[in-house]
Amino acid sequence: xxxxxxxxxxxxxxxxxVELLWGGRERPSRGPRPALSLELITxxxxxxxxxxxxxxxxxxxxxxxxxxxxxxxxxxxxxxxxLVALMIDSAMGEPPQLPxxxxxxxxxxxxxxxxxxxxxxxxxxxATGPRVMGPNELGWTEAAVAALADTGLSGGExxxxxxxxxxxxxALAQVSASMGLGSARATEPEQxxxxxxxxxxxxxxxxYPAVAAALAATEADAAERDRADEFGLERILDGLEAYMGGSx
Amino acid sequence: xxxxxxxxxxxxxxxxxVELLWGGRERPSRGPRPALSLELITxxxxxxxxxxxxxxxxxxxxxxxxxxxxxxxxxxxxxxxxLVALMIDSAMGEPPQLPxxxxxxxxxxxxxxxxxxxxxxxxxxxATGPRVMGPNELGWTEAAVAALADTGLSGGExxxxxxxxxxxxxALAQVSASMGLGSARATEPEQxxxxxxxxxxxxxxxxYPAVAAALAATEADAAERDRADEFGLERILDGLEAYMGGSx
DNA sequence: CAAAAGCGTGTCCGCCGGATACAGTTTCTT
DNA sequence: AAGAAACTGTATCCGGCGGACACGCTTTTG
Numbered sequence: 001x002x003x004x005x006x007x008x009x010x011x012x013x014x015x016x017x018v019e020l021l022w023g024g025r026e027r028p029s030r031g032p033r034p035a036l037s038l039e040l041i042t043x044x045x046x047x048x049x050x051x052x053x054x055x056x057x058x059x060x061x062x063x064x065x066x067x068x069x070x071x072x073x074x075x076x077x078x079x080x081x082x083l084v085a086l087m088i089d090s091a092m093g094e095p096p097q098l099p100x101x102x103x104x105x106x107x108x109x110x111x112x113x114x115x116x117x118x119x120x121x122x123x124x125x126x127a128t129g130p131r132v133m134g135p136n137e138l139g140w141t142e143a144a145v146a147a148l149a150d151t152g153l154s155g156g157e158x159x160x161x162x163x164x165x166x167x168x169x170x171a172l173a174q175v176s177a178s179m180g181l182g183s184a185r186a187t188e189p190e191q192x193x194x195x196x197x198x199x200x201x202x203x204x205x206x207x208y209p210a211v212a213a214a215l216a217a218t219e220a221d222a223a224e225r226d227r228a229d230e231f232g233l234e235r236i237l238d239g240l241e242a243y244m245g246g247s248x
Numbered sequence: 249x250x251x252x253x254x255x256x257x258x259x260x261x262x263x264x265x266v267e268l269l270w271g272g273r274e275r276p277s278r279g280p281r282p283a284l285s286l287e288l289i290t291x292x293x294x295x296x297x298x299x300x301x302x303x304x305x306x307x308x309x310x311x312x313x314x315x316x317x318x319x320x321x322x323x324x325x326x327x328x329x330x331l332v333a334l335m336i337d338s339a340m341g342e343p344p345q346l347p348x349x350x351x352x353x354x355x356x357x358x359x360x361x362x363x364x365x366x367x368x369x370x371x372x373x374x375a376t377g378p379r380v381m382g383p384n385e386l387g388w389t390e391a392a393v394a395a396l397a398d399t400g401l402s403g404g405e406x407x408x409x410x411x412x413x414x415x416x417x418x419a420l421a422q423v424s425a426s427m428g429l430g431s432a433r434a435t436e437p438e439q440x441x442x443x444x445x446x447x448x449x450x451x452x453x454x455x456y457p458a459v460a461a462a463l464a465a466t467e468a469d470a471a472e473r474d475r476a477d478e479f480g481l482e483r484i485l486d487g488l489e490a491y492m493g494g495s496x
Numbered sequence: 497c498a499a500a501a502g503c504g505t506g507t508c509c510g511c512c513g514g515a516t517a518c519a520g521t522t523t524c525t526t
Numbered sequence: 527a528a529g530a531a532a533c534t535g536t537a538t539c540c541g542g543c544g545g546a547c548a549c550g551c552t553t554t555t556g
Contacts, residue, residue: 236487
């Protein structure tokens with residue numbers, strides 16, 4: 001009926017992204033040589049996003065940055081969604097080489113992923129909703145799963161563990177991204193969270209006693225603020241380790 | 249110099265949201281009675297978002313749904329960002345009453361939060377980037393922190409633990425939201441992830457051996473698929489429990 | 497009974513993603 | 527060699543978006 005590809009299957013709307021991300025695009029032989037390239041367009045778009053967030057990326061601006069009309073971009077990319085998909089996979093970059101030992105490996109994985117989110121904060125907002133994984137993104141997953149391959153965890157458990165760790169990294173990067181809020185420009189996630197929470201809690205401590213107490217305790221003890229980002233990850237790793245030890 | 253409020257401080261752009269979310273808006277006494285209300289507008293916008301995602305929410309559509317012009321909405325809301333902030337806090341709703349015991353409490357907290365994300369999938373995309381917490385959202389945090397109050401965890405650790413758990417819930421809901429992809433409409437997060445991954449991995453198992461192996465193992469063993477969502481949370485709780493036991 | 501304040505509307509603007517038609521360039525086929 | 531075919535970048539146009547602004551109308555206050 002639908003005389004197209006039979007490539008739809010699981011990917012309904014996203015067939016275009018799948019082709020762009022995974023398909024081997026061969027240059028057609030006729031017609032003039034393209035003046036642009038997917039890589040160049042993607043790189044330019046990423047630069048714009050790094051500088052001004054995802055909102056600063058429009059077809060017009062990307063094209064303008066390259067001294068082309070916006071419509072020329074549509075010769076390379078079917079639409080903006082597909083461009084964003086390319087941006088995501090390109091910004092992720094090659095997955096890291098991990099040190100041996102699942103715990104060290106996963107920790108290094110989390111750290112490099114954190115660095116990626118720090119470098120491209122817009123990834124936090126772009127990677128939401130139904131999406132297609134690109135080669136690099138799947139490569140990151142591969143690296144993390146590979147680190148867990150010999151732990152005795154089942155296949156599903158390995159995947160779940162990766163989801164947990166990556167979710168935690170995301171969550172922490174999210175908090176850290178709130179740094180862009182005021183003029184304070186604190187560097188530690190918790191400091192910002194503290195500042196924002198503190199301001200809201202002024203005169204409302206009775207309504208939110210537990211948060212207020214936790215916050216007050218945090219401010220009194222400056223030492224613990226340094227290990228803020230490590231705490232969560234180590235707890236997760238502890239939980240995995242305990243499970244592996246108990247069920248193997 | 250800036251003859252406005254002295255309320256900016258940490259909240260640069262978001263002052264409007266802060267006022268709307270937290271400020272006691274008193275009705276001015278002069279002028280005609282407002283035909284609309286913040287609550288009604290917010291509710292309408294949420295209904296649109298529930299039905300068609302965040303993208304379906306525009307000032308025009310919200311106003312149209314209420315048989316008003318879009319500009320009338322600006323008498324109640326300074327801009328769309330502020331409306332979205334209201335939507336988020338309203339959609340979160342009142343925080344749940346948690347059962348006793350930190351572990352049971354946190355588990356129940358995670359479950360109800362999951363239900364919220366399931367009811368309003370657009371929350372996953374809306375709550376990204378620098379944001380201001382609303383009363384309800386802070387209430388959720390309060391509930392979770394309160395559950396951890398007597399565990400011996402320090403204030404900062406309590407906050408971190410909540411970040412970890414909520415991050416995990418978000419991550420899992422994110423995977424679960426990908427259900428909207430194809431025609432399969434699977435109900436279990438992992439099944440969808442499996443389906444999408446499988447399709448990509450066809451003929452590429454050599455490039456992603458660990459993921460392929462994990463996936464193959466998952467498909468062979470149907471039993472473990474059921475506890476997919478619990479696994480991560482239980483590992484996190486295990487890690488917290490071990491830490492509490494060791495450091496108290 | 498004004499004056500003031502607030503409400504809803506109509507008009508206008510710039511920007512966005514995208515469809516379509518078109519002219520120029522390159523390559524393949526005859 | 528000469529079309530024909532395929533591909534390039536461009537110009538024009540569209541509907542929808544968030545939002546600024548000016549206006550007429552309604553209600554309360556002096």
